[in-house]
Amino acid sequence: MKNTKKGIVVTLLCISMLIQTGCWDQKIYERIGFILQIGLELDQDENLIYTISIPIVSPDVEAKVDVFSTPINTLREGREEVLHVSGKSVEGGKIQHLFFSKQLAQKETMNFFDVFLRSSENSLLPNVIVVDGSPQEMMELSSKFPSKPRPSYYVNTLLENARRNFYVPETRIYNFLSSVYSNTIDPITPLLRYNDHEIEVAGSALFKGDKMVGEITTTETGLLHALMGTDGRIRYKYYQQEKQRGIEVAKEGTIVLIKDIKRKLNIDIQDIPKIDIKLDLTASIDEYTDGYNLSDPEEKKRLEAAIAKSIEEDCLILLKYLQEVGSDPLGIGEMIRSKHNWYWNSVEWEEVYRKVDFGVDVKLKVEFFGAIY
Structure with a gap:
């Protein structure tokens, strides 16, 4: 009986030695x-x-x-x-x-x-x-x-x-x-x-x-993320100089925090593809210099339309620059290859990409513009 117990102990020790990690490869911090x-x-x-x-x-x-x-x-x-x-x-x-x-x-x-x-x-x-x-x-x-x-x-x-x-x-x-x-x-x-x-x-x-x-720039990177349909919070700076209520407003500024981005992209395959990007944005006013009376629904719509138009113009400038340098971070080439493979195989995409006709349509809704209004 004692020999049996000793045998079990020795066996367990041997197994323990086999499965326990050693220190031969230890690394001193x-x-x-x-x-x-x-x-x-x-x-x-x-x-x-x-x-x-x-x-x-x-x-x-x-x-x-x-x-x-x-x-x-x-x-x-x-x-x-x-x-x-x-x-x-x-x-x-x-x-x-x-x-x-x-x-x-x-x-x-x-x-x-x-x-x-x-x-x-x-x-x-x-x-x-x-x-x-x-x-x-x-x-x-x-x-x-x-x-x-x-x-x-x-x-x-x-x-x-x-x-x-x-x-x-x-x-x-x-x-x-x-x-x-x-x-x-x-x-x-x-x-x-x-x-x-x-x-x-x-x-x-x-x-x-x-x-x-x-x-x-950092601002253009935010717009690029919007064009890519990235879900997140993006700040956009809008500046405008115009006459309001007969008073010359000098470079008034509005900063909006875009909190929700919905993107739709339509590709029309022609000799030169036409790509329309629709952005439906929900935002809040982060900073505002008095120009519009935002408690007035009509003036609020005017500001929303003005900011949306500005975003459209900046996006088109950005897309044009991407085409000029030949960079396609939006993956337009991947969309063409996967959905219109016959066209992809029939053209030299690098050359065609520089000529793609982009359109951008932005709809902006400001859901919050401050507790004081």
Whole structure:
């Protein structure tokens, strides 16, 4: 009986040893350098510069992050170069931002995603961002901002707030690549600028495939989201100068918060397709300088019609610009390919897209304009 019990105990211990995790591959936090940001750019001689930021966790060091830069040919080579000087085991599983300089983004981007697709260590969740300037300089400056948090957290906060108001898109590696590989929907990414004391959300970078071809402001990004039928809250600034009640109104302004967007899109296939986009918008007045008496239903309708007309005009200007640069973030090409494949196969879409006849019809309803009315 005793031998039987001993046998059971030994068996259980052996099983426990087999299933319990060991510490042969343990990683000591203080000895690891987690890459949080990667910057890629070209120097004056067209050499590729790789920059990374790693948070400092030592209580003996006042700096927030270490920033390392090196010329490279591939991303993996850059990681190896950093290992030679960082004194830590550099890990890439926590990368949050992948910065491209505007100069590099206008040349190529796809070659730099290969390491993310091949290595399970690297997540496909980092934000893809274009920097108007040098990512290296921005990362070095932001590491020393006295009144800002750690650079990665600082940029994350900027992006979260900007995305909430649809000033920029949310573009991760996985959806950037999905758009590029589709060949029918072009990606867009956030565009950042910086100076000696802060980083600024400047708008969005437009791509044709994997190359940047243009840029739009935060206001235009909001309109682009509306044209895409994105559900969310978008602010629109309306300005008008006219005579009201015999008084010259100097550049009066109204800011509306668009809270509900319903989009209908109609495609009429001809030699040159005609595409009509209808937007049914519900909004509230966010800020208003006295011009119309909004408690009067007729004057309220006049303001709604005026803002709707202004949105229509701005949308048409935006669509014309997208055609000029050849970027199709709305996925018009994908709609043509999927619904009118016979036409898609009969034309060179890139050429036809630049000639598409767009029409925009906007209906705006203001449901709330302030408690004082």
